[in-house]
Amino acid sequence: MTDFALTPEQQKWIDKAKVLAAVFASRARKYDEDGAYPAKNFDALREEGFLKLAVPREFGGVGDMASYCSFIPHLVVETIAAGCGSTGWDLLTHFHHCGLLTGLGNDEQRQRIFADVVNRGALMASLGSEVIPQQMKTSTQATGSTVFQAQLAPVPGGFVTNATKGFCSMARVSDYLVYWAMAPGTESLADGLVLSIVPKESPGLSFLPGWEEAMGIRGSLSGGAKLDNVFIPWKNVMGEPGDYVQKYPYTFDLSYTVQLLGIAQGAYDFLRKSLAERPFLKSDDTVMYTLGEMSSALQATRMSWWYAQWLWDQKRWDEASHATLRALHEAKNTSLMVTTKSFEVLGVRALFKFNPFERAWRDVRTVTLHTRESQFMRFLAEGEISGSNFVKEKYGPRLQQRKNWTELGYPRELADAVG
Numbered sequence: 001m002t003d004f005a006l007t008p009e010q011q012k013w014i015d016k017a018k019v020l021a022a023v024f025a026s027r028a029r030k031y032d033e034d035g036a037y038p039a040k041n042f043d044a045l046r047e048e049g050f051l052k053l054a055v056p057r058e059f060g061g062v063g064d065m066a067s068y069c070s071f072i073p074h075l076v077v078e079t080i081a082a083g084c085g086s087t088g089w090d091l092l093t094h095f096h097h098c099g100l101l102t103g104l105g106n107d108e109q110r111q112r113i114f115a116d117v118v119n120r121g122a123l124m125a126s127l128g129s130e131v132i133p134q135q136m137k138t139s140t141q142a143t144g145s146t147v148f149q150a151q152l153a154p155v156p157g158g159f160v161t162n163a164t165k166g167f168c169s170m171a172r173v174s175d176y177l178v179y180w181a182m183a184p185g186t187e188s189l190a191d192g193l194v195l196s197i198v199p200k201e202s203p204g205l206s207f208l209p210g211w212e213e214a215m216g217i218r219g220s221l222s223g224g225a226k227l228d229n230v231f232i233p234w235k236n237v238m239g240e241p242g243d244y245v246q247k248y249p250y251t252f253d254l255s256y257t258v259q260l261l262g263i264a265q266g267a268y269d270f271l272r273k274s275l276a277e278r279p280f281l282k283s284d285d286t287v288m289y290t291l292g293e294m295s296s297a298l299q300a301t302r303m304s305w306w307y308a309q310w311l312w313d314q315k316r317w318d319e320a321s322h323a324t325l326r327a328l329h330e331a332k333n334t335s336l337m338v339t340t341k342s343f344e345v346l347g348v349r350a351l352f353k354f355n356p357f358e359r360a361w362r363d364v365r366t367v368t369l370h371t372r373e374s375q376f377m378r379f380l381a382e383g384e385i386s387g388s389n390f391v392k393e394k395y396g397p398r399l400q401q402r403k404n405w406t407e408l409g410y411p412r413e414l415a416d417a418v419g
Contacts, residue, residue, distance in 0.1 A: 063098075
C-alpha cells in the first residue's frame with residue numbers, strides 16, 4: 001500500500017502555501033475585477049521561495065529534475081488555486097517553463113537562466129499557442145494533433161522568426177519566454193518542433209490586447225504576442241529538433257488537473273463553512289446529499305491525480321500520460337459540478353460577489369476549455385482499444401530516427417564556436 005502521509009518537507013511547503021492562500025483569497029476579487037496580474041501575491045511567493053520549487057537543486061533551486069511534474073509543486077498549485085485561481089494558474093505557468101528548461105536546456109542555459117530565477121526571482125512563461133481567439137481558424141490537423149506555423153529562418157549566429165502567438169499566459173510580466181517553432185527543413189512537430197528562449201526585452205517582441213475580454217482566470221494576462229523579425233541566438237536554442245516530442249517525457253495535463261481541483265476545493269470549503277453557519281439548511285436531505293456528493297467527487301479526483309503522479313514518479317511515461325488524461329477528465333467534471341451545485345445549495349446568497357462561487361465557476365469554466373475534451377478522450381479511447389499509447393501523441397508519433405541540427409545543414413557546434 002502507498003503511504004499518503006506527507007513528508008515533513010512536503011508538509012512545510014503546504015503549511016506555508018495555506019497561509020498565503022488565505023491572504024490571496026482576500027485579494028482575488030479585486031484582481032479578477034481589474035483583470036490584473038496579482039503582483040502582491042507573486043511578491044509573497046517570491047519572498048517565501050515558491051518560485052524555486054521547479055528549479056532543480058543542482059541549479060540552486062529546491063526541486064528535482066522532474067521539475068513541475070513533482071508532487072510538491074503540484075500540491076502547492078492546488079493549495080494556492082483554492083485561494084485564487086489566477087494566482088494558481090500563473091504559478092503553474094512559471095513552473096511549466098522551468099520544467100522545459102530543466103528537461104531541454106543544456107547546462108550553460110540552465111545555469112544562466114536559473115541563476116536569475118533563484119537570485120532575482122525572475123519569471124518564465126510561454127510563446128506557444130497559435131490559437132488566436134479573434135480568428136476562427138485552427139492550429140490542429142484533422143487527426144486532432146497540434147501544429148505550429150511559426151518557423152525559424154537561419155541567419156548568421158542563429159535564427160530570425162516572425163509569428164503571432166495566442167494565450168501567452170504571464171508573458172507580459174515574465175523575464176524569459178519559451179518560444180515554440182519549427183526548425184527549417186522539417187515537416188512535423190514529431191521531428192521539427194524546437195523550443196527556444198526569448199528574453200522579454202528582445203527587439204521586435206510586443207504584446208497584444210484581448211485578454212481583458214476573457215471571463216475567467218483574468219489575472220493571467222493570457223493575451224497574444226507578436227514577433228517581428230525577432231533574433232534568437234544559438235545560445236538560446238534548446239536541444240535538437242523534435243526533442244520536446246521524442247525526448248522530453250512530461251506533459252502539462254496533471255498541472256491542469258490540480259489547478260481545477262484546487263479551485264473546486266476552495267469553493268467547497270467556503271460552502272461547507274457557510275452551511276455550518278446556517279443550521280436550518282442541514283435539515284434538507286437534498287442539501288446534505290449534494291455536499292456528500294461533492295466531497296466524494298473531490299476525493300475521487302484527488303486519488304486519480306495521486307495515482308497518475310505515482311506513475312510519473314516511477315517513470316512509466318506512457319501509462320502516466322493516460323492516467324493523467326483520466327484524472328483531468330475527472331477534475332473537469334468535479335470542478336464544474338462543485339462550482340455549479342454550490343449555487344443550488346446556498347441559494348440566493350450565492351448570487352452576490354462577496355461569495356467566491358461566481359468567480360470560481362468562471363475560472364473553472366475557463367480552465368476546462370484550455371484543453372479540448374473530445375481530443376484527449378479520443379487519444380485515451382484509442383489507447384484502450386489498441387493497447388498502446390505514446391506520451392506525446394498530441395504532437396505526433398514516436399520516431400525511431402530524426403535529423404539533428406548538423407544533418408539538417410545547421411551545425412550547432414560550429415555556430416557555438418563562432419558565437
